[in-house]
């Protein structure tokens with residue numbers, strides 16, 4: 001399979017960020033509630049006890065309504081924590097726990113030991129671009145790809161707006177495919 005040159009990927013990222021920037025504040029708020037409805041109503045929800053999500057950065061869809069629903073259901077939540085050399089692990093996020101901004105300004109849990117992706121039931125992965133085969137484009141650091149390289153039973157749910165669907169995305173050798181894509185419109189089981 002042909003690998004697109006980095007310049008193509010970076011142009012695609014710029015284009016997808018522009019598309020995402022067109023989502024209004026009220027559409028963002030509706031999307032936050034909508035993804036929670038789709039996920040909570042899905043067959044995935046009952047078995048997902050240990051769930052990692054993310055705190056929204058720039059105009060990413062917010063999983064905060066998912067977080068509220070998960071806490072109400074007694075589930076345990078985790079957030080991504082970045083390390084050196086593009087490493088990423090997860091730390092537990094108990095309600096009200098202290099968070100500190102990482103190098104990108106995204107808050108992370110300040111306390112607690114690192115947890116590997118393999119130890120989680122379900123991970124919500126932020127997407128810049130996606131397609132129905134579960135191929136994703138992220139921010140370009142390779143953080144999630146590295147962190148997810150060893151998973152086997154963990155369900156991966158990529159989260160992005162419907163307008164970020166991108167048929168032309170082709171997988172790189174290191175890309176880890178998503179099992180599901182969650183948008184404000186629906187939850188898609190990937191081929």
Ligand SMILES: Nc1nc2c(c(=O)[nH]1)N(C=O)[C@@H](CNc1ccc(C(=O)N[C@@H](CCC(=O)O)C(=O)O)cc1)CN2
Pocket residue numbers: 054055056057060080081082088104106126138139140141142143144
């Ligand atoms: N909400 C959220 N949390 C996340 C991620 C994410 O994509 N979204 N990550 C997913 O990997 C990890 C952090 N990686 C990130 C990589 C790049 C940028 C970012 O904003 N990059 C800027 C350039 C910033 C710079 O050069 O300092 C950009 O691309 O405009 C943010 C997070 C872990 N946490």
Ligand SMILES: Nc1ncnc2c1ncn2[C@@H]1O[C@H](COP(=O)(O)OP(=O)(O)OP(=O)(O)O)[C@@H](O)[C@H]1O
Pocket residue numbers: 009136137138139140141142143144145146149172174175
């Ligand atoms: N498992 C891995 N081991 C080592 N390097 C990796 C791995 N996965 C990705 N990389 C490196 O990370 C870089 C960025 O990858 P890519 O462009 O696919 O990022 P991304 O998927 O958009 O970002 P992210 O995973 O942070 O959301 C690539 O140069 C790639 O070589």
